[in-house]
Amino acid sequence: MTDENVNATLTVDVPVTRVFAVLADPTTHAAIDGTGWVQEAADRAPLTETGQLFRMEMYHDKHPDGDYRVVNKVEVLEPPHAIGWLTGTEKADGRLEFGGWIWRYDLTPLGPSGTEITLTYDWSAVPPYVREYLHFPPFGPDHLINSLRHLAALTEETA
Structure with missing residues (x-):
């Protein structure tokens, strides 16, 4: 772990x-998450291009509203090797505001039936005013590996 990002790697037989x-597939993200924060996809279309937006219904007991919605913007899409998105919010007037953190998955094929998955959470672009009210990373050190284990289980059961 560095001061600005954290990552974890797991190998799967998929x-x-x-x-x-x-x-x-945004509809799988709640099952992958593992914190209970991601509830369900509000936008269910597969992610197919950079710049694509997809919204997720969320819940966090420390959020002022409990239930809330985030908007994600696909920043990296290199099938089948990498995918990543910025997370933000949509204001009442429709403006989008991204906080500066990105979730990125890098996939390395290991022959025809194996994959090494590296998940990186990078908050290096978070501006100072956001850091005044949000602590980074907003989860414990085991979150990324737990998330990868959930992804592994999901890919293995649907393979």
Whole structure:
């Protein structure tokens, strides 16, 4: 872990194309998450291009509203090797505001039926005013590996 990002790596016995397909499906993200914060996809279309927006229904007991919605913007899409998105909010007037953190998955094929998955959470672009009210990272050190284990289970059961 550095001061600005954290990552975890896990190897699964699933083809890289299957892992990528699961990650590109927003309806799987609640099952992958593992914190209970991600509730369900508000936008259910597969992720197919950079710049694409997708919204997720969320819950956090320390959020002022409990239930809330985030908007994500696909920043990295290199099928089947990498996918990543920025997370932000949509204001009442429709403006989008991204906080500066990105979730990124890098997938390395290990032959025809294995994949090494590296999940990186990077908050290096978070501006100072956001850091005044949000602590980074907002989860414990085991979160990323737990999330990868959930992804592994999901890809293995649907392979």
